[in-house]
Amino acid sequence: MSPTANVISTENGRSVHTAAAVRQRPVFPFTAIVGQEEMKLALLLNVIDPKIGGVMIMGDRGTGKTTTIRALADLLPEIEVVADDPFNSHPSDPELMGDEVRQQVAQGVDLPIVLKKVPMVDLPLGATEDRVCGTIDIEKALSEGVKAFEPGLLAKVNRGILYVDEVNLLDDHLVDVLLDSAASGWNTVEREGISVRHPARFVLVGSGNPEEGELRPQLLDRFGMHAEIHTVKEPALRVQIVEQRTEFDQDPQAFLERYQAQQNEMRQKLVDAQARLRQVVIDPDLRVKISQVCADLDVDGLRGDIVTNRAAKALAALEGRTEVTVSDIRRVVTLCLRHRLRKDPLESIDSGYKVEKVFNQVFGEAPTDT
CATH class of the missing domain: 1.10.8.80 (Magnesium chelatase subunit I, C-Terminal domain)
Structure with missing residues (x-):
């Protein structure tokens, strides 16, 4: 069920909509995160240039890996996508469009555009290849002569962030599939002679605990950057982190308002950096x-x-x-x-x-x- 949308502007004769405000769980602000500068820098650089190839974050448990990645996704400005498109297709960049949208654009069809948050997908460890890549309904394809494609997580995360916690415990074959898609920007699914391709441009972020084993060197090399994080040892800094978290849990709205100006400043900084690159x-x-x-x-x-x-x-x-x-x-x-x-x-x-x-x-x- 698609969210209701409101027209917010008209550009070049086309309507741009935004999804109606939906009540969401508050996300800890990125600019309030203390320490872990190495991880934050690596994530910001990958957002500015996704072709860097993603980040592998290795470190102790409870050091804020997931919190930081969710905070980054929440920080990013909204993106324009074609309404009701399963691939978050870009309205004007062919490299970020699904085949159907590309054909409609070529025919001059006026497509409805919506603004949406940058997608952030948390890949479950038990995910199958079909769940990740999508699958083709062979029976429907043969009986009706259409490409009945059921999109997977790689379709959902196009133009977003894919986070794999404990990536060192994920099946090597699945890691290979993710790295291939991240490098090429496309996901191809082939079943029984039928092939479907769609854009899958995303920032791949993997995390893990070194005690549970490392990725094989061949797979590790495919990650653009590798950040190490450690538990904060300085007592004063630990107290500051605990106090911040307590304040956020007690009154998330007041905490977010306190950091709103810093969040807006960092968001604009990223937009300017992407344009300047x-x-x-x-x-x-x-x-x-x-x-x-x-x-x-x-x-x-x-x-x-x-x-x-x-x-x-x-x-x-x-x-x-x-x-x-x-x-x-x-x-x-x-x-x-x-x-x-x-x-x-x-x-x-x-x-x-x-x-x-x-x-x-x-x-x-x-x-x-x-």
Whole structure:
């Protein structure tokens, strides 16, 4: 059942609607989250440039992984989608449209547009491939001659965030499917000679506890960034976190109002960064040095080079600049490379010391005190 919608504006002769206000559970504001800067930065950069390839977050239980990801999805501005479309099709970008919508646009059909929150899908551990990718009703297809496609979670999460908690416990085949879709931006379902394809452009976020095992190096390498989070040790900071959570639980509305200005500011910052990203440039000499770092660390393939370049550009865009600096690269290089050093599944992931050391050697930088 689709939500009722109200016309809010008319653009270029087409009506844009927004779903009527629905009472939702309040979400803890992103700007109120204390600490875990590494995780927050990695998530923001992936929102600015989803082609970075997602984030793998590994850390202790109870450190706010799920809270932070839900807060990020809630922070993002609403997006325009074609009304009643199962794939959240973009009204003008063919790369983000389902086949049916693309055909209607090509024919000049005036499609109704609605504004909706960025979708955030929490993938259950027991999900089957059919539930994730969708399935084709072969009987209906053969008897009626139509492609009877039942969309899965990848259709629902197009243009959104897919969160997989305990991704290290998920079946390797399913992780492979998710990573393939995240990299290509498309999901293809084939059954008995019938093929259906739809857009599946999303930010993939996986989390897990290292005590329960790591992903295989081949799968881990496919994640763009790897963030480590740890339990806060400083007593004063722990007290602040507990007090904030208590205040939020007691009166969510008052707590949200207190952070509304900061939320609006961060939301606008992300919108501006996404628009600025195309203008950001990185000096050829810095690109060579990034590749030198990857070579000296013996990183397999070129994903490390590509992701580090993309992440540095996204960081520059986030901070309102159009030129990447050495400082930008320093801040993202560990996040982009630490999980690519592990050759043996039994090895643990480097905390960042090796990456930092080689970075300093190549860039001629003095070590930081962090």
